[in-house]
Amino acid sequence: MLRSMYSGISGMKGFQTKLDVIGNNIANVNTTGFKKGRATFQDAMSQMSSAAQGPTPNRGGVNPKQVGTGAQLGTIDNIHTQGSKQTTDRTLDLQLEGDGMFVLDTGDGTKAYTRAGNFYLDNDGFIVNADGHKLVGTNGNVLQSIPENASNFNIQTNGDVTYVENGNQESAGQIGLAMFSNPGGLEKAGNSLYLETTNAGFGGIVAPESGNAETSIVSGALEMSNVDLSEEFTEMITAQRGFQANTRIITTSDEILQELVNLKR
Incomplete structure (x- = not known):
């Protein structure tokens, strides 16, 4: 199976969590003393194709070749800034x-x-x-x-x-x-x-x-709550587009697999 398909799945999971955090922020926009949350991400472990090589007297150094395997949830922070x-x-x-x-x-x-x-x-x-x-x-x-x-x-x-x-x-x-x-x-x-x-x-x-x-x-x-609605709506749009982009990765990978299957015919 294509690695890109699993990378797309990890991205969808991450943006789904981000949307959960944004939804909770918006729900508490008028909650007294509420402190907003923020989701951050990290890249997942990369698969090594070839390791780095140091320079020799006859040849320069070679950088490592790695293929990423997607993204993962890094933190869910509570932002304790002063509310209005x-x-x-x-x-x-x-x-x-x-x-x-x-x-x-x-x-x-x-x-x-x-x-x-x-x-x-x-x-x-x-x-x-x-x-x-x-x-x-x-x-x-x-x-x-x-x-x-x-x-x-x-x-x-x-x-x-x-x-x-x-x-x-x-x-x-x-x-x-x-x-x-x-x-x-x-x-x-x-x-x-x-x-x-x-x-x-x-x-x-x-x-x-x-x-x-x-x-x-x-x-x-x-x-009052330190939630900024304009900021949350902006983050919601970027999370939605990120989720859609990762679903496109999965559909594109599926189309490639379908082409491989059709080679037999």
Whole structure:
């Protein structure tokens, strides 16, 4: 069988995966805190026809002769660039200006991380996300609950959570931010959450606007998806054309095989 046919198959598989990534990006164009994905490719192992030869006193060197066997998926990257700002004027809508992630206590002894800053107060006065996971402070513990009779609830740019109770200003703690040297190494867990991996480079939980984190928290705003629709549609067109070109390789190879079969007649 012709090697070009298998090369075409590998190309089709690769572009199908790329279209899957693009489709997921477009589906999450309005998802709060979403970070887009990107598929990259590598060439597959080449088949050696003849090895390279060094020069001799009587003859120059000869380059290797290799035939490629197609393409393969290289990486699926998560691009952690800053998303656009959407003003909501809601106190518990928090946007991060800079690096880092909010830390959430999942309730089972593990922590999850997110850039989606749409938080709420539960019945016990704890700050939670849409799934009920509690927001964590700089000390690694859940922030203190806010009494039901509290007023003038406020969140500062440095993460300080304050409220007024019986005429006195009280503190519920300071929101902590998880820092990662390689945020692309985080594992997506769904529900706009990320989980730590051995390659994420966890740098601890720090205070916003501190020496370890220049990130500030903006109350009354949300970070939207960093998906650029014009870029995604362009990538979708190139992926579609690449898929079509690889199908043409297969049909052309099939026509050649048919000609070889017809030689017998």
